Amino acid sequence: MPYEAQISRNGPTAFLFVVDQSGSMADKMSSGKSKAEFVADALNRTLMNLVTRCTKSEGVRNYFDVGVIGYNGNGVSNGLSGALESQVLHPISAFEQNPSRIEDRKRKQDDGAGGIVETTIKFPVWFDPVATGGTPMRAALTRAAEELVAWCDAHPDSYPPTILHVTDGESTDGDPEELASHVRQIRTNDGEVLLFNLHASTLGHNPISFPSAESGLPDSFAKLLFRMSSPLPDHLIRFAQNDGAAVAMEARGFTFNAEAAEIVQFFDIGTRAAQLR
């Protein structure tokens, strides 16, 4: 059975975030933040959660290799800066050591006596919002494939890598469907690369998370991204169902018209690989 390899320090898995940074990502969401700002916030929070899940009292265990690829009118590039700019994929401990900055953010929480108290928490930032130019999606997927072919060669028995692709528009460098199918054929002995797509559309349509068929999707681009997406493995379906999501056994890793909550849920479910060791 695929997707059953245990994740350990000797057998890590990889998460590669591929983020659309085209000009339309500057459009505002209902919260008033731009899509680019919200995706950056959700991505930083997800990276923090990945670091936190790997942090034990004695230090950080390298269960994950993680990278971020951004694409926009200037082409495809590493979405990270500073010490993380030299290569795309890094062990998770490198993220722990190298946030680009640590912000103090306010958080309201229950004071345990029926009131609300405001506290300050440290919020590390690795990825800043960018929104400029076109959408070279084929070039971005090609770069992702190059990274993951090399990673799978070096980790043949690991739980396969997961790509979490966030986009809001049509590709401007050609049809990405066939290329996506090639990406999904990259594999380790434990299964094929998982490609999950999140469509941050501005259409006035209710969000649709992890659908089982393209028939209910409102436009051809949403249907294309659905076809580009991997079926969710059983353990992710169980995780999503336990989390209260209505996810059928034939669901694919695709979310349409995502607003804030759906973006966070997409990243959370997409990064729940098998049991950590």
Place this chain on the structure above:
Amino acid sequence: MRQEFAGSVPKEPGSPEANEDALAIPDGSNCFALSDGASDSFDSRLWAKLLANRFVDDPGVSPAWVDLALADYEAAHDFSAMSWSKQAAFERGSFATLLGGEYLADHHAVELLAVGDSVALLIDDDQLVSAWPFDDPDRFHERPSLLSTIMRHNGFLEASDFWTRHGTTLHLDKLIAPRLLCMTDALGEWALRSSARDNGDGLRELASLRSEGQLAELVLRERALKRMRVDDSTLLVLSFEREARDGLSIS
């Protein structure tokens, strides 16, 4: 009550220091406890140890009981001196199961408490009599409630039926040679599947273990055959003989 066997095999045989299971069974005590610290936790090794040790000192688990364990846990860490990632992981919490029991010699019975998916299998003449908190191996794939260092996750302790849902009493007086096999989840799932698959050969093998080396041999063999999940695996085997009033054993 007599300890027949106690041993543990870490998930990574070369890293026994990373074993997050804890076992407590003091000499001369009628109490025993087993706790399995969750891997996805900040310091579940310490948390599991604190829970198991506190149970054998005082088996009356309650919200106040957990508060005392939590005070010991917090005293062992200096939050202000931690890096941002350790602070975040500390605030996310540590989680662990608790399987504890007390042998009531006068009643020749064992009172058991189980929070999470560490299981106790009662066998007699090498046959499974009952299991607690469940006997269906598929239930190991659920996400059980665990005791947490974050009190808001321990709300189930406040429920009026907490002891009904998590506790049971095993009556031993009609059994010939009762043994109680207490174990953490990977071993428990394997044992319950073995009970159905090979007519209890696995249970007999567990009950006959005499050394930690034998347990390691069994665990590594079954992991290699992909019949047992790779996880810390801890086993405690207890036997019970009823004492007559003149001190002679009667069963």
